[in-house]
Amino acid sequence: MYVKLLLAGILSFFSLSNYAQEDPPQHILPGELQIKIAVMAAPEAFRENATVLGYDPQGELIELRKGSNDYICLAPDYRRPQYFASYCYPKSLEPMMKRGRELIAEGKRRDRDKIRAREIEEGKLSFPKQPTTLYGYWGTLDSLNRETGEMADAKRRYVIYIPFAKAEDLGLSNKPNNLGMPWLMDEGTYKAHIMITPPMDHKHGR
Numbered sequence: 001m002y003v004k005l006l007l008a009g010i011l012s013f014f015s016l017s018n019y020a021q022e023d024p025p026q027h028i029l030p031g032e033l034q035i036k037i038a039v040m041a042a043p044e045a046f047r048e049n050a051t052v053l054g055y056d057p058q059g060e061l062i063e064l065r066k067g068s069n070d071y072i073c074l075a076p077d078y079r080r081p082q083y084f085a086s087y088c089y090p091k092s093l094e095p096m097m098k099r100g101r102e103l104i105a106e107g108k109r110r111d112r113d114k115i116r117a118r119e120i121e122e123g124k125l126s127f128p129k130q131p132t133t134l135y136g137y138w139g140t141l142d143s144l145n146r147e148t149g150e151m152a153d154a155k156r157r158y159v160i161y162i163p164f165a166k167a168e169d170l171g172l173s174n175k176p177n178n179l180g181m182p183w184l185m186d187e188g189t190y191k192a193h194i195m196i197t198p199p200m201d202h203k204h205g206r
Contacts, residue, residue, distance in 0.1 A: 028055050031064045034075035036149025038064075041137035041156075042088035046071045050088060061101070076138075084151070085138030092128040093161070096191075099125055117190050127163065127190060134159040134193075160194040170194070 029037075034054035039047035051067035054075035064075065073088040074097075089097070096116060103112040119125035135158060139151030167174040167184040172194065174184050182196045 028057060028059065028078050029075075033146055033149065035064055035073075037084075037144070037151075038073040038075040038086045038149075039088070040149050040151075040154070041086040041135045042071060042073055043135070046088065047073075051091075081141050083138060084141050084144070085136060087134060087136050089134040090128075090132055092126075093132055093134060095126045096120075113189075113191070120190050128161065129163060132161045134161070156198060158196040160196075162192055162194065163190050164188060165192040165194075 028034075031054060035052045038052045038054060039050055042050055046069060049067050049069040050065075050071040050073045051063065052065040052073045052075065053061060054064040055078055056062045059078065070091050071088055072091055072094055074086060076084045076086050099116055099119070100112050103109070103115055108115065116125055116127075120127045135156070137151075137154055137156055139154035143152040143154070145151070162170070165184060165187060167187050170184060172182060172184045174187050176183060176185075176195070176197070178199050180196070180198045182194045184192060185195045186192050
């Protein structure tokens, strides 16, 4: 059961708001609150000056705050209240993230990794060659503190991209676990990454 839940969470995690736009929502959180939630994904040293992407009243993804450091934080997707997640990553990852959103909007969700891999190989899409870290923070809307942006039941996940890495070379397993141990996902591909997920029953808020 745990493995099924973990894999479902991983699939949601790497979608990273890559969903086709639907009808305008009836309710979206105020921009300032979206910013508070978004930056909770980042290490504290990066939060104050990070650029924040979120949603306008019509449900369109926009820049809510222009930052001055090298990080982008993404507010939770209003269409996924059951998985209320924010993310933070270096700007070097944004071309891949943005391209994923474009491909899904074009109805190419199933093919997006194959397309991005080809475009990276052809030099049409940039992707960092050095290890690059992405941070995830998620919980439930019901547990949200609207003053701080913290969620009482929040959990965290950490991803370190190492393009084309192999698990054996890094001394890692390529299978998920519920022990908080790092493992390598998508090994051998452009987005091979070390996945670190604290045990699902362990709270990681602030």
